Amino acid sequence: MxxxxxxxxxxxxxxxxxxxAPPAGAAATGGVSFRGAVSPATVAPGGRVTLSVTGCAVSATASAAVFDTVTVSSGRSAAATVDWDAKPGSAHTVTFTCAGAHSTARLTIAGAGGTAAATTAPTAASTSLTPVGVRGGLGGSMAGGSxxxxxxxxxxxxxxxxxxxxxxxxxxxxxxx
Missing domain, CATH: 1.10.287 (Helix Hairpins)
Structure with missing residues (x-):
């Protein structure tokens, strides 16, 4: 007995x-690495680029000196128009932010002798995560709780x-x- x-x-x-215990997928937001990509990697001034994010469970933001900040919804991509006055031949860093973590990708503005129609294949983005400290648990940071x-x-x-x-x-x- x-x-x-x-x-x-x-x-x-x-x-x-x-x-x-939180569901296994709940940790995907907080601190887990993610990747941002810019396609095409080379674009003419005034051209459009596609911004995509993988590994981020919430909406992310993408920003660069040559276009306005863009919100990229989870599992989707977004478009951004490069400024018309972007300097030909210059290279810029596109910074993606997801739940406090950062990822970067390169964007090159087509030079004077370069082609306006840039590469069409997505680029492999370099990922550099900003250290954010130890995430000991989600605690009250999970969205959707009641x-x-x-x-x-x-x-x-x-x-x-x-x-x-x-x-x-x-x-x-x-x-x-």
Missing amino acids: RVIRAMSAALLTVGVFALT AAQTATGAGLVVGAITGGVYAVRRRAAVRAH
């Missing part, structure tokens, strides 16, 4: 922690702790006799 109670308490505790979910999680944790304390005290009381 004691074994059944102890196993029940252990299973309840494990179940509570399994239910309150007060009901928080109350349910807290109730399950309190129930597990109460059950564990009850089982330990009950077992100590039985051994004392």
Whole structure:
């Protein structure tokens, strides 16, 4: 009988922690590397480039000196128009930002002797992540949580702790006799 109670308490505790753990995909937002790409890598002044982001679960932003900041939705790409007065032959860094992490890609403005129609293949973006420190857990930073979910999680944790304390005290009381 004691074994059944102890196993029940252990299973309840494990179940509570399994239910309150974040889903496996939830960590994709916070600090996990992502990659931004610019296509084409060379464009004429006034031309359009396609900006895409992979590995970012939330909307990202892309910015460079030769176009306005653009928001890139998760799983999609966005277009940006290069300024007409961009200096031919210049190279620029496009900075992608996703949940505090950064990735960069190169964008070259076609030179005077260069072609206006640039390469059509996407470029492999170089990724340089800015150190953001240790992310010890998502805590309250997960989007979409509600007060009901928080109350349910807290109730399950309190129930597990109460059950564990009850089982330990009950077992100590039985051994004392």
